[in-house]
Amino acid sequence: MRGSTPLAIAFVAPALLLLAAILGWPLISAVVLSLQNIRAIGTGGELIGFDNYAEVLSDATFWRAGGISIVWVLANAVVQTILALITALALQQNFPGVRIARTWVILTWIVPTVVTVIIWRWLFSSSGGMINPLLMQLGVIERPIGFFNTPTTAMATLIFINSWRWFPFIALMMLAGLTRIPSDLYEAARLDGANSWRRFIRITWPLLAPTMGVLLVIGTLLSFNVFDIIWLLTSGGPAGGTRTLPVLIYETAFKSYNLSEAATISVLATVFLMGFALLATRYISKTEAQ
């Protein structure tokens, strides 16, 4: 840091204050809320210390939702990344219509969530949906199944739909990462006798890894906070099998009318996510520095 530090601080101050107001205020109110015993919006309460935290941390429902959240996040990260990588590699090729394909991929991403949900609910429905007949014709299943009827199938279906919604975004980011790899590296590798698989493993993969790392973090944070798709399709059911932490927070706040406890879960989730983001970014900058 050179030059006048007070002046520098003066220059950044407005932006920092704005950030603090936008990001900091809700966080602080959540923390304050979590230390009180307010049940519904508009009702009063008093400071009760860390009672809510003791309550939540000893509640099996919280731990179950936390576990489901982790499964949800990991599964989405894996499915999204694989779908996105295949898509990005395909879109990187030069084939007729590649520009149309690139645009089309963005389109699936900008479809509103509600529309996505309605379309997929209809496709997956056991009466009149297209997926059951398709799977029966392919011989995968013998009779129609209710995809949202068991916790496992409901979870798998949700992961598929959520990944379908988000992979184009990840794919485009990866495509940007891929186009940053100079083409003469591939030419040098061709001259060195590396076939396309080895070029991928030895050139593309290691050079795409930093981008992939960032995308995994972004993808994880995005998936963790997904509420709309889950709520609209299963509302956390059946039998709480898809009740992730955001769903639990919503239910606690607006169904059980326990605003302070919901805030407590939020704060715990935030701490967990911040810890994850901190570790991940530190790991990424360490690998990039190598």
Add this chain to the structure above:
Amino acid sequence: MSNLHITSLDKDYSGHQVLHGINLNVDSGEFVVFVGPSGCGKSTLLRTIAGLEDASGGSINIDARDVTRVDPAERGIAMVFQTYALYPHMTVEENMAFGLEMSGMSKAERKQTVAQVAETLHLSDYLPRKPRQLSGGQRQRVAIGRAIVRNPKIFLFDEPLSNLDAELRVKMRMEISALHQRLGATMIYVTHDQVEAMTLADKIVVLRDGRIEQVGAPMDLYADPDNAFVAGFIGSPKINFLQAQVTGRSADGGALVTVPRLGLKNLEVKPRGGMVDIGATVTLGLRPEHFGAPGQGRGPAVTLIADAVENLGSVSYAHAGPDAEEPVVVEVKDQATLAPGGAVTAEVLSGRAFLFDADGRRL
């Protein structure tokens, strides 16, 4: 040690032809330089030889084996790229060993081969480093080392020095030249820099618009160009092109020309062959260094006003003719007093001058 025969090679990109029927022989151990302005097809020709571009027609033979449709890795060539194309995530050693690894060489053997080559290129200390920890010249040497370890039949260089600063460029030029001497390998080198071409080449191939304009030894191209393009491209500073009129013939077959810009009449210039039509308008090509010191009796004297002067120490260049599109450039030796606005007297060494017709063909 290998030779290369290119026959009627064509290359077009979706209807746009960039190479037109290229015929070229490169002998074993020769250092051949492709030179020409941007877009002349020299890089495309090199990349087609490498197999990075597919030929649209014609054939490429290396050691009498047709490699036109052979995979780049199987052609027995190695290439040094303009950007070096070093793998940024690999160490110098891994970069150099990558091709050997792909060919299935054992780890111990790879290590030994790379160590030997690194030694000769003074890279031994840098083997564990990543490319970004190296200077431009060191990266260049790694790129060359990566080519050498593969023990190729032919080395291809694609403008390898253009990313280096001027001083380093001269140094690396000498290193590449020494490398050629030491390995005795066949090398093909692409550049747009005619100084590199002149200093490195056994044989220069001048390209323009996807066609070969002339092939020959550097001094042959300099002293005996086939056309105005080659005359203009080879030689620094650039040759002067002057409008002239053929007014007669001398007894021994020379053309007598009038050159208004120099105020000369009946300047005798030997055409390359045959007769030149009297009355024809021609272009006289006269290099700046073919203006000689006055009083030597080597040719008719001219006096020009130097509008601008470039003093390089041992020589100076006088630029005469401010209103003309192209000033006449005259090399002046040992004349420290030369200043803008001053008069320059020099003898025209007409024996070294060339005549070109309206299409730029040598007469």
